[in-house]
Amino acid sequence: MKLRLPGRRADTPTPDTTVVTPHGSTAVGAGKGRPTPRRNEAQGRRTGPVPPPPTTRKEAYRRQREQQVAGRGSAREAAARGDDSALTARDRGPERRLVRDVVDARRNLGSFFLVIAALLLVSLVVPSQALKVYSSFVLYAFFLVLVVDSIILSRKIKAKVAERFPNTTQKPNSLAWYGVSRATMVRRWRYPKPQVAVGAEM
Numbered sequence: 164m165k166l167r168l169p170g171r172r173a174d175t176p177t178p179d180t181t182v183v184t185p186h187g188s189t190a191v192g193a194g195k196g197r198p199t200p201r202r203n204e205a206q207g208r209r210t211g212p213v214p215p216p217p218t219t220r221k222e223a224y225r226r227q228r229e230q231q232v233a234g235r236g237s238a239r240e241a242a243a244r245g246d247d248s249a250l251t252a253r254d255r256g257p258e259r260r261l262v263r264d265v266v267d268a269r270r271n272l273g274s275f276f277l278v279i280a281a282l283l284l285v286s287l288v289v290p291s292q293a294l295k296v297y298s299s300f301v302l303y304a305f306f307l308v309l310v311v312d313s314i315i316l317s318r319k320i321k322a323k324v325a326e327r328f329p330n331t332t333q334k335p336n337s338l339a340w341y342g343v344s345r346a347t348m349v350r351r352w353r354y355p356k357p358q359v360a361v362g363a364e365m
Contacts, residue, residue, distance in 0.1 A: 254355060258324055258333045262342040265323050267357035268365050272312040273347035279305050313343045
């Protein structure tokens with residue numbers, strides 16, 4: 164027989180908080196009615212503190228600008244990698260990707276077009292008639308070889324597209340012109356960025 168002192172309540176039984184998990188093990192919770200989550204599960208649900216709402220219109224505008232810049236940066240990176248979801252209609256499609264790879268895998272004479280054009284401009288500034296005559300000959304010869312190289316590239320593009328995509332709806336001449344225009348650009352300036360190395364087997 165227990166003596167109960169005045170002013171004290173009888174001992175209240177502690178509820179059993181033992182929970183059986185789906186794996187058959189038991190977990191004891193401190194009155195929560197559920198097992199204690201594992202550490203990796205708790206970290207996975209943790210999203211970090213929510214930033215406070217902007218207090219002024221200027222701050223709200225600044226946050227919006229930052230989000231827009233971040234979105235444009237990620238879209239630009241995706242387009243540079245050749246992701247179809249971020250490309251324009253001009254560069255989208257597996258046929259266009261193949262054309263880019265064919266152009267980027269070879270050494271194109273058109274890549275030197277800007278260099279030749281720069282030399283021609285320099286020759287026009289220099290007061291030398293002989294230099295102007297030689298520059299004109301070099302320019303005409305370069306354009307002649309460039310036309311031949313573009314014809315070879317066009318035929319190669321058409322052959323590769325017909326081999327890989329025999330049922331394509333893309334016009335062969337349009338794809339060939341797309342490849343020739345890309346070949347006239349310096350390799351590091353091409354967009355989307357080249358995804359194959361020079362000399363790669365296509």
